[in-house]
Amino acid sequence: MPLWRTRTRSGSSGSPTGDEAVACDDVPVKTPRCDCCSGPAVFHDKKTARHLCREHFIADIEERVAETIRSRHLIVPGDHVVIALSGGKDSTALLMILARLLPSWDSVRLSAVTIDEGIAGYREDTIHSADQLVARYGMDHTSIPFTDLFGGTLDAFLKGREAEACSVCGILRRKALNVAAERAGATKLATGHNLDDEAQSVFMNVLRGDLPRLVRDSGSDSKGRFTPRIKPLMFVSEKEIAVYLMLHGAWADLPECPYAVHALRGEVRSMLATLESKHPGTMLHLMESKTRIEAQCAGRLDEEPVRHCRECGDPCSGETCQLCTLKKTLSQ
Amino acid sequence: MKIILPDKTSRETKAGPVTVEALVRDLGFDPIEVIVARNGTLVTEDAVVENTDEVRIIRIAHGG
Numbered sequence: 075m076p077l078w079r080t081r082t083r084s085g086s087s088g089s090p091t092g093d094e095a096v097a098c099d100d101v102p103v104k105t106p107r108c109d110c111c112s113g114p115a116v117f118h119d120k121k122t123a124r125h126l127c128r129e130h131f132i133a134d135i136e137e138r139v140a141e142t143i144r145s146r147h148l149i150v151p152g153d154h155v156v157i158a159l160s161g162g163k164d165s166t167a168l169l170m171i172l173a174r175l176l177p178s179w180d181s182v183r184l185s186a187v188t189i190d191e192g193i194a195g196y197r198e199d200t201i202h203s204a205d206q207l208v209a210r211y212g213m214d215h216t217s218i219p220f221t222d223l224f225g226g227t228l229d230a231f232l233k234g235r236e237a238e239a240c241s242v243c244g245i246l247r248r249k250a251l252n253v254a255a256e257r258a259g260a261t262k263l264a265t266g267h268n269l270d271d272e273a274q275s276v277f278m279n280v281l282r283g284d285l286p287r288l289v290r291d292s293g294s295d296s297k298g299r300f301t302p303r304i305k306p307l308m309f310v311s312e313k314e315i316a317v318y319l320m321l322h323g324a325w326a327d328l329p330e331c332p333y334a335v336h337a338l339r340g341e342v343r344s345m346l347a348t349l350e351s352k353h354p355g356t357m358l359h360l361m362e363s364k365t366r367i368e369a370q371c372a373g374r375l376d377e378e379p380v381r382h383c384r385e386c387g388d389p390c391s392g393e394t395c396q397l398c399t400l401k402k403t404l405s406q
Numbered sequence: 407m408k409i410i411l412p413d414k415t416s417r418e419t420k421a422g423p424v425t426v427e428a429l430v431r432d433l434g435f436d437p438i439e440v441i442v443a444r445n446g447t448l449v450t451e452d453a454v455v456e457n458t459d460e461v462r463i464i465r466i467a468h469g470g
Contacts, residue, residue, distance in 0.1 A: 116449070
């Protein structure tokens with residue numbers, strides 16, 4: 075049993091899972107106190123200098139996610155929200171928080187879908203974790219393996235081209251999630267992208283000089299062509315997500331994707347983590363910059379005409395979609 | 407102080423009393439990439455750990 079599953083607190087903040095939670099009432103003298111209730115602090119937000127105890131930290135995270143959803147109209151009455159559940163920490167937290175918030179929305183339905191890319195030594199654990207989570211919540215859940223959609227595993231496709239892993243996987247996963255959302259009858263596809271992911275994307279698009287992609291939003295960009303994607307955790311940091319899971323006894327020590335080492339994102343992640351550590355708020359400032367640039371660019375960028383892939387008919391910007399172009403180069 | 411590292415190995419040190427942040431940096435980690443439990447309880451980076459404590463350092467895996 076891991077250390078953080080030591081005891082259950084009665085009368086806690088209302089864990090959606092009812093799981094065992096981290097003990098936090100053994101209070102040595104040198105423990106900072108919660109700014110809201112003077113209980114023992116479990117999280118220190120360096121940007122705001124706030125200390126929060128378990129209960130106030132959990133309430134703060136859930137309220138911030140609710141506010142993101144509310145202010146951006148991410149979920150509206152009647153929505154069927156399909157959660158892209160990999161079983162890793164971000165999508166696990168996303169499912170837990172959305173399930174917690176569900177009673178506050180009118181006529182909204184949640185379900186989950188898992189894409190099995192076929193990454194040996196990595197996906198087995200996260201898929202097992204996803205299965206356990208949806209079973210606990212009694213949530214509808216479907217799994218779609220790459221082999222069913224594309225005729226092979228990601229491992230097989232990447233032999234000899236590991237350095238392209240993230241772009242290859244990204245194209246295949248995007249298609250797989252679109253298919254899954256369509257099959258499920260989803261009106262929204264919710265992904266677990268967190269503040270770190272979003273800030274990294276902003277930075278990478280700046281580094282690439284890709285202004286259209288910088289201001290493009292995956293939800294508003296769908297224009298009816300695909301199920302709109304929403305990112306309710308976009309203002310919650312990776313560390314906050316880890317603490318949230320740990321406080322609910324839902325943290326699992328899962329492996330990292332073996333292909334992550336090849337990605338430009340890995341370098342950007344490391345750089346931004348260092349900056350955030352030295353200058354708290356860096357990631358949020360990047361997101362604010364993006365919002366300002368979006369406002370400045372609104373209506374000024376030439377819209378790409380919607381075309382249809384001459385091979386598969388999917389909407390795309392060129393003559394052939396990225397997936398069909400990629401498929402020609404994949405080894406089986 | 408017993409320190410349990412992310413790879414599950416452990417070591418003893420007499421570094422305390424020291425802040426969690428100083429300890430973590432001394433061990434070569436960036437505090438933003440780890441979470442620390444003191445005697446089974448999550449603590450903040452400005453909390454203090456003593457030589458009698460068991461300190462567990464958990465690395466936040468990326469992705470998911």
